[in-house]
Amino acid sequence: MTMTAEPSSLHQRILSDISEKILSGTWAPGHRIPFEHELTAEYSCSRMTVNKALSQLAKAGLIERRRRSGSFVRQPHSQAAILEIHDIRTEVEVTGLPYRYERVSRHKRRSNTEDRDLLGLETAGPVLALECRHFAGKRPFCQERRLINLTAVPEADEEEFFDISPSPWLVGRVPWNAAEHRIRAMAADQAIATALDIAVGAPCLVVERRTWNAEHPVTQVRFVYAAESHELVARFAPSQGT
Structure with missing residues (x-):
């Protein structure tokens, strides 16, 4: 039987992956983050796990969440x-x-x-x-x-x-x-x-x-x-x- 990663591990992995792309400059300010359903499919996890990770990134000031438009890399302030x-x-x-x-x-x-x-x-x-x-x-x-x-x-x-x-x-x-x-x-x-x-x-x-x-x-x-x-x-x- 194949073991799946724990939600907490997936949450940290999503945080780490997105943060690294932003801080390295791979994703420039204004870049659209993949939609929640795209991240859910990519990481084989629940939408709740993805939402939690994106909310934490927004709280840290790395991304901006726009209703109906998605999430975008914020301009560093x-x-x-x-x-x-x-x-x-x-x-x-x-x-x-x-x-x-x-x-x-x-x-x-x-x-x-x-x-x-x-x-x-x-x-x-x-x-x-x-x-x-x-x-x-x-x-x-x-x-x-x-x-x-x-x-x-x-x-x-x-x-x-x-x-x-x-x-x-x-x-x-x-x-x-x-x-x-x-x-x-x-x-x-x-x-x-x-x-x-x-x-x-x-x-x-x-x-x-x-x-x-x-x-x-x-x-x-x-x-x-x-x-x-x-x-x-x-x-x-x-x-x-x-």
Whole structure:
């Protein structure tokens, strides 16, 4: 007589199989999970066992269940603390998806008027302009455009930034004692839509940051996220007043 797997074992197997496909990026956000009757046939189990597994995946935030439409892989949702400076890798890792970094372009030039405005420079000097992309699984997570003041960080001229992203490289080499954040919304233009694999006009969250070492501007960076997948969080204590 052939022994069949216990319901609890089947439940864990379904959870494991679907989770692995989502977290590995095999099933991208928006991918439709097989219907309950399809999973029931595939695993030779009851519909109750399948429903229990899907409900647990939905509770964990990995899938979204839509009435009459089925279940779909959710867009990973990350958070960033607006008063902290940390690596994009950290933001990706909290989603449970694998992180990947890509340097798109690197140009050294003498600062133009726009560069000086962005960095807060009073006089012209050498700057390094970088464009990078950060990925969560197989999907673009964030576009990064950065200026580095080579007068303040001359060693950046020797770094190609192929294997390490600018943020952890700078944090490990240049101390900063002041930072400024600006946060705004924007609609994706063609360049951003292409970089993030979203539609032109889609809402985006933009975080711009400048840092200083003493009185010297170090870097200015703009991070652009698809608005549906990212949020900013601030934690603060009450002041003396009400």
